[in-house]
Amino acid sequence: MTPSLEARSLSLVRDGTVVLNDVSFAVARGEVYALLGGNGAGKSTTLLTFLGFLVPSGGEVLVGGQAVAGNVEAARTQIAYLPEAAALYGHLDAYENLGYFLDLAGRKVGRTAMDAALDQVALPQEARTRRMQSYSKGMRQKTAIALALLRDTPILLLDEPTSGLDPVAIDEFHAMVKALASAGRTVLMVTHDVYGACQVADRVGLLRGGRLVGSFEAGPGGRIDTETVHAAFAEREAA
Numbered sequence: 247m248t249p250s251l252e253a254r255s256l257s258l259v260r261d262g263t264v265v266l267n268d269v270s271f272a273v274a275r276g277e278v279y280a281l282l283g284g285n286g287a288g289k290s291t292t293l294l295t296f297l298g299f300l301v302p303s304g305g306e307v308l309v310g311g312q313a314v315a316g317n318v319e320a321a322r323t324q325i326a327y328l329p330e331a332a333a334l335y336g337h338l339d340a341y342e343n344l345g346y347f348l349d350l351a352g353r354k355v356g357r358t359a360m361d362a363a364l365d366q367v368a369l370p371q372e373a374r375t376r377r378m379q380s381y382s383k384g385m386r387q388k389t390a391i392a393l394a395l396l397r398d399t400p401i402l403l404l405d406e407p408t409s410g411l412d413p414v415a416i417d418e419f420h421a422m423v424k425a426l427a428s429a430g431r432t433v434l435m436v437t438h439d440v441y442g443a444c445q446v447a448d449r450v451g452l453l454r455g456g457r458l459v460g461s462f463e464a465g466p467g468g469r470i471d472t473e474t475v476h477a478a479f480a481e482r483e484a485a
């Protein structure tokens with residue numbers, strides 16, 4: 247079957263520096279793939295390439311089997327992207343933010359659907375009509391996740407989605423990601439959290455210095471072995 251997302255020998259230069267070097271991986275429909283790596287490994291760059299914001303200097307990226315180059319809009323309509331720092335308006339409340347950004351995406355969504363998404367991310371009811379400048383980082387993140395859900399796209403790209411969330415919210419978030427994948431959505435998340443990646447992903451790719459240096463999947467126990475991945479990740483620090 248055609249992968250939902252695919253990088254083929256992807257290389258990318260930013261400001262004269264090679265930040266991605268011959269990276270290849272594919273994510274099937276309904277799969278959760280975590281791209282794991284340390285600071286500066288090239289994780290966010292990879293996501294931006296799938297969105298067509300950065301153009302490969304070698305190789306290509308494909309969304310739904312179509313090369314992103316030359317067809318950026320077609321790729322973007324299939325993707326909801328959750329950036330690391332959610333860009334929402336502080337002077338608007340959660341409903342107003344959702345309404346505004348969904349409107350921009352050409353979607354009309356009523357209050358009931360918004361409440362269902364905000365319930366799903368467990369944003370407290372009392373907060374929903376408060377201006378977002380009074381929100382904690384975790385509450386802003388939850389609202390941004392609700393927005394990504396309401397976009398109702400087949401593919402989700404998540405950049406460090408659990409940073410700023412407390413441990414209970416992280417567990418809830420991982421459960422939600424798994425449920426979305428079971429329902430057929432494809433999830434590519436980037437993270438430097440070894441434990442979180444192993445908990446939520448079907449497969450983990452290890453990115454180091456712009457190269458994909460390892461790939462891990464669940465063993466007979468049904469889980470990716472955190473110790474193995476951690477050891478591979480830590481090698482980088484020693485290298």
Ligand SMILES: Nc1ncnc2c1ncn2[C@@H]1O[C@H](COP(=O)(O)OP(=O)(O)OP(=O)(O)O)[C@@H](O)[C@H]1O
Pocket residue numbers: 260261265283284285286287288289290291292438
């Ligand atoms: N706007 C930019 N212009 C030029 N180089 C950049 C830019 N943003 C990032 N880079 C460089 O590209 C490389 C990869 O950065 P990227 O943000 O993709 O890494 P990352 O794995 O997401 O890291 P982090 O975990 O710190 O967010 C780094 O060397 C970084 O310095």
